Amino acid sequence: MLSDVMEDYLKTIYQIQARSGPPVSTSAIATALDKTPATVTSMLGTLEERGLITREKYKGAELTREGETVALEVLRHHRLLEAYLAERLDYSWSEVHEEADALEHHISEEFERRVAAALDDPAVDPHGDPIPSADLAPLEDDDATPLSTREVGDTVVVSRVSDRDREELEYLAEAGITPGTTLGIVDVAPFGMVTVETDDGGEQSLPESIAEAIYVVDADTDGTDRDAGSDVQEAGNA
Amino acid sequence: MLSDVMEDYLKTIYQIQARSGPPVSTSAIATALDKTPATVTSMLGTLEERGLITREKYKGAELTREGETVALEVLRHHRLLEAYLAERLDYSWSEVHEEADALEHHISEEFERRVAAALDDPAVDPHGDPIPSADLAPLEDDDATPLSTREVGDTVVVSRVSDRDREELEYLAEAGITPGTTLGIVDVAPFGMVTVETDDGGEQSLPESIAEAIYVVDADTDGTDRDAGSDVQEAGNA
DNA sequence: TTATTACTTTAGACGAGTCTAAAAGTGGAT
DNA sequence: ATCCACTTTTAGACTCGTCTAAAGTAATAA
Ligand SMILES: [Mn+2]
Ligand SMILES: [Mn+2]
Ligand SMILES: [Mn+2]
Ligand SMILES: [Mn+2]
Numbered sequence: 001m002l003s004d005v006m007e008d009y010l011k012t013i014y015q016i017q018a019r020s021g022p023p024v025s026t027s028a029i030a031t032a033l034d035k036t037p038a039t040v041t042s043m044l045g046t047l048e049e050r051g052l053i054t055r056e057k058y059k060g061a062e063l064t065r066e067g068e069t070v071a072l073e074v075l076r077h078h079r080l081l082e083a084y085l086a087e088r089l090d091y092s093w094s095e096v097h098e099e100a101d102a103l104e105h106h107i108s109e110e111f112e113r114r115v116a117a118a119l120d121d122p123a124v125d126p127h128g129d130p131i132p133s134a135d136l137a138p139l140e141d142d143d144a145t146p147l148s149t150r151e152v153g154d155t156v157v158v159s160r161v162s163d164r165d166r167e168e169l170e171y172l173a174e175a176g177i178t179p180g181t182t183l184g185i186v187d188v189a190p191f192g193m194v195t196v197e198t199d200d201g202g203e204q205s206l207p208e209s210i211a212e213a214i215y216v217v218d219a220d221t222d223g224t225d226r227d228a229g230s231d232v233q234e235a236g237n238a
Numbered sequence: 239m240l241s242d243v244m245e246d247y248l249k250t251i252y253q254i255q256a257r258s259g260p261p262v263s264t265s266a267i268a269t270a271l272d273k274t275p276a277t278v279t280s281m282l283g284t285l286e287e288r289g290l291i292t293r294e295k296y297k298g299a300e301l302t303r304e305g306e307t308v309a310l311e312v313l314r315h316h317r318l319l320e321a322y323l324a325e326r327l328d329y330s331w332s333e334v335h336e337e338a339d340a341l342e343h344h345i346s347e348e349f350e351r352r353v354a355a356a357l358d359d360p361a362v363d364p365h366g367d368p369i370p371s372a373d374l375a376p377l378e379d380d381d382a383t384p385l386s387t388r389e390v391g392d393t394v395v396v397s398r399v400s401d402r403d404r405e406e407l408e409y410l411a412e413a414g415i416t417p418g419t420t421l422g423i424v425d426v427a428p429f430g431m432v433t434v435e436t437d438d439g440g441e442q443s444l445p446e447s448i449a450e451a452i453y454v455v456d457a458d459t460d461g462t463d464r465d466a467g468s469d470v471q472e473a474g475n476a
Numbered sequence: 477t478t479a480t481t482a483c484t485t486t487a488g489a490c491g492a493g494t495c496t497a498a499a500a501g502t503g504g505a506t
Numbered sequence: 507a508t509c510c511a512c513t514t515t516t517a518g519a520c521t522c523g524t525c526t527a528a529a530g531t532a533a534t535a536a
Contacts, residue, residue, distance in 0.1 A: 005493065026514060039494055041515055046492090058501060058514055088326070089352045099346055106340045114327045243523065264484060277524055279485055284522090296484055296531060478536085485530070492522090499516070506509080 002050075004105040007074045008033065009043055010052060013063055014071035018141065023060025072132040072139070077104040077112060079125035079132075082163075084115045086126040093126040093178070094169035127169075128160030128179030128215075144215035147183070148192055148208055154185045156216035168213055175204050182219060240288075242343040245312045246271065247281055248290060251301055252309035256379065261298025310370040310377070315342040315350060317363035317370075320401075322353045324364040331364040331416070332407035365407075366398030366417030366453075382453035385421070386430055386446055392423045394454035406451055413442050420457060 002010075012032045016024045030040045044061050047053045052067035063071060081100035085091040091099070107115075116122070116134065124130055130139050144159035158181045161172060172178065176198055187195035192208025206214075240248075250270045254262045264282065268275045282299050285291045290305035301309060319338035323329040329337070345353075354360070354372065362368055368377050382397035396419045399410060410416065414436055425433035430446025444452075 003492080027512095035493095036495060037514065038496080038516080043493080085349075089349070089356060091352070095348070099349055102344045102346065103341065106344050108337055108340065110333070111323075111327070111337055114329070118327060241522080265482095273523090274525060275484065276486080276526080281523075480535075481533085483530105483532080485528105487528080488526090490523105490525080492524105493520105494522105495518100495520075497517085497519105499514100501514070502512085504510090504512105506507100 002070060005043070006047065006050075006052075007070060007105055009040075009047060010063065010067050010071045011074045011078075013053065013061055014068060014075065017063060018139075022062035023056065024062065025060045029061075068138065069136050072136040074104055076132040076134075076136070077107055079129055080112060080115050080119070080122070081107070082125040082127070083119055083122045083131065087119060092170075093163075093173065094166045096126055097163045097166075124160075124179065125163075127163040128158070129163070142215075142217075144217050146212045147185075147194060147196075147206070147214040147216050148211035150185055150194075150216065152185050152188055155182065155219040156185070157182050157219055159215045159217050161215070162213040165213070168210055171210065172214070175206075176200070176202075177204070177214065183216065240308060243281070244285065244288075244290070245308060245343055247278075247285060248301065248305050248309045249312045249316075251291065251299055252306060252313065255301060256377075260300035261294065262300065263298045267299075306376065307374050310374040312342055314370040314372075314374065315345055317367055318350060318353050318357070318360070319345070320363040320365070321357055321360045321369065325357060330408075331401075331411065332404045334364055335401045335404075362398075362417070363401075365401040366396070367401070380453075380455075382455050384450045385423075385432055385434075385444070385452040385454050386449035388423055388432075388454065390423050390426055393420065393457040394423070395420050395457055397453045397455050399453065400451040403451070406448055409448065410452070413444075414438070414440075415442070415452065421454065 009029065012029055013024050016028050016032065020028075026037050026040045026044070029035075029044075030037045033040070044053065044055055047061070047067065048055045051064060052070065053061045053063055055061045078100045081103050082093075082096040085096045085099055086093055113134075122131055130142070132139060142159060147156070150156060158177060158179050160179055161169065161177075163169065177183070177196075182199055184197040185194060186197050186203060187205075189195070189205075192211060193205055194208075194211040195203055195205045197203050247267065250267055251262050254266050254270065258266075264275050264278045267273075267282075268278045271278070282291065282293055285299070285305070286293045289302060290308065291299045291301055293299045316338045319341050320331075320334040323334045323337055324331055351372075360369055368380070370377060380397060385394070388394060396415060396417050398417055399407065399415075401407065415421070415434075420437055422435040423432060424435050424441060425443075427433070427443075430449060431443055432446070432449040433441055433443045435441050
């Protein structure tokens with residue numbers, strides 16, 4: 001059996017690896033988990049012994065297939081919980097992350113199945129992140145890029161939004177920007193300020209930090225299979 | 239902040255104290271939590287320092303008001319979770335206990351509120367045990383006694399059923415005996431075997447171990463306020 | 477009253493996960 | 507080619523919750 005702590009390390013390594021690719025540095029993990037680098041080095045040793053990661057000294061870590069499976073399991077729990085809380089317990093999308101973090105290590109497989117069944121096997125969580133399937137098959141990486149990398153004139157659809165910052169999420173819910181929203185980029189000002197036009201014709205100016213947290217795809221690349229779970233995306237963003 | 243482990247000790251002390259009164263012996267706690275007596279002695283020292291229990295050496299422990307409040311909080315979480323799982327996720331009453339045990343330390347106060355609201359503030363859990371109120375006021379002790387202490391001719395109503403043994407609970411669900419069921423005692427045989435007649439006229443013979451786990455009140459003392467939450471009692475006992 | 481027995485506490489050890497401080501390695505700039 | 511700044515690892519310590527083994531206490535039986 002793996003401890004909660006080990007599960008959190010594996011989840012974190014997975015997420016950094018998904019963004020920046022392996023190897024994942026000690027300090028990146030330390031920052032993400034708010035631990036000292038020395039602590040991380042020690043735990044990486046344990047995870048390596050258990051066959052969950054491979055490691056090159058002074059370079060960084062990489063998940064093994066087994067480690068990846070554990071990470072996907074935890075991520076499935078996390079995202080199913082987020083979806084359930086938003087859909088069935090009236091949580092807003094800015095509140096679900098912390099609650100899911102606290103519960104993800106403690107639910108049974110039976111609970112996981114029942115929650116998934118209650119929601120009819122949702123494909124994405126309230127932030128637009130894909131929910132790993134029950135068989136824990138690897139997730140394909142998506143082609144979404146931050147809004148901050150796009151240019152004036154682009155028309156894009158919001159694919160997902162980083163769920164790490166409550167205030168950002170509240171701001172975006174207020175602005176009516178959630179997964180599925182279509183945005184036209186009207187202006188890009190100095191310091192990364194992006195002005196967008198929403199479906200309803202309104203204009204919003206978004207600071208760079210927000211524009212970096214919004215992942216978008218081209219409008220014509222839209223609605224392929226990501227939208228299967230858009231009922232969940234729509235829910236509880238008041 | 240209290241650890242999960244401390245919460246479990248306090249919950250356990252509360253439950254033993256409710257059954258047998260203080261002081262609660264080291265060995266009783268050790269048995270209930272499946273730890274060694276030495277371990278329990280050590281933790282009792284910690285709980286005493288924190289002001290959660292009082293203690294007389296070689297005699298046993300007793301909860302302070304503060305300790306009792308913590309225990310009631312954990313118990314509220316546990317029983318609300320059991321009720322929610324049975325009512326909203328289709329769990330049977332034999333499955334809820336373990337899941338609630340795993341989750342009770344990890345839900346937020348917000349989650350507690352939302353679950354309570356979703357169920358319309360249930361008064362009892364699926365086993366008939368009272369759910370402490372949100373203000374954590376002490377529970378009055380009920381007057382229910384084990385079916386095994388009753389005599390031929392008595393007509394009684396099931397008040398609650400011990401939730402510790404899955405197989406017992408499955409057996410009872412099968413037999414149609416749940417909180418609220420009226421039973422007539424038809425026979426008491428050697429070795430404590432009790433034969434009862436159920437509402438529908440059927441007869442059941444219950445081994446002593448089962449009869450000890452069923453807490454009943456006199457039929458005429460019935461339906462005072464315990465029945466406020468009988469919708470919950472009825473749910474999910476397939 | 478004393479001896480037996482059961483229970484409780486003390487003493488000491490250990491694994492998990494964490495930290496701080498110091499040593500070692502890495503990679504770019506001079 | 508050497509040095510410097512930064513990162514990583516090592517070394518050692520600490521807390522928490524647990525255990526085993528030994529010693530102490532209480533209650534009862536002889
Ligand atoms: Mn799972
Ligand atoms: Mn999310
Ligand atoms: Mn609570
Ligand atoms: Mn119960």
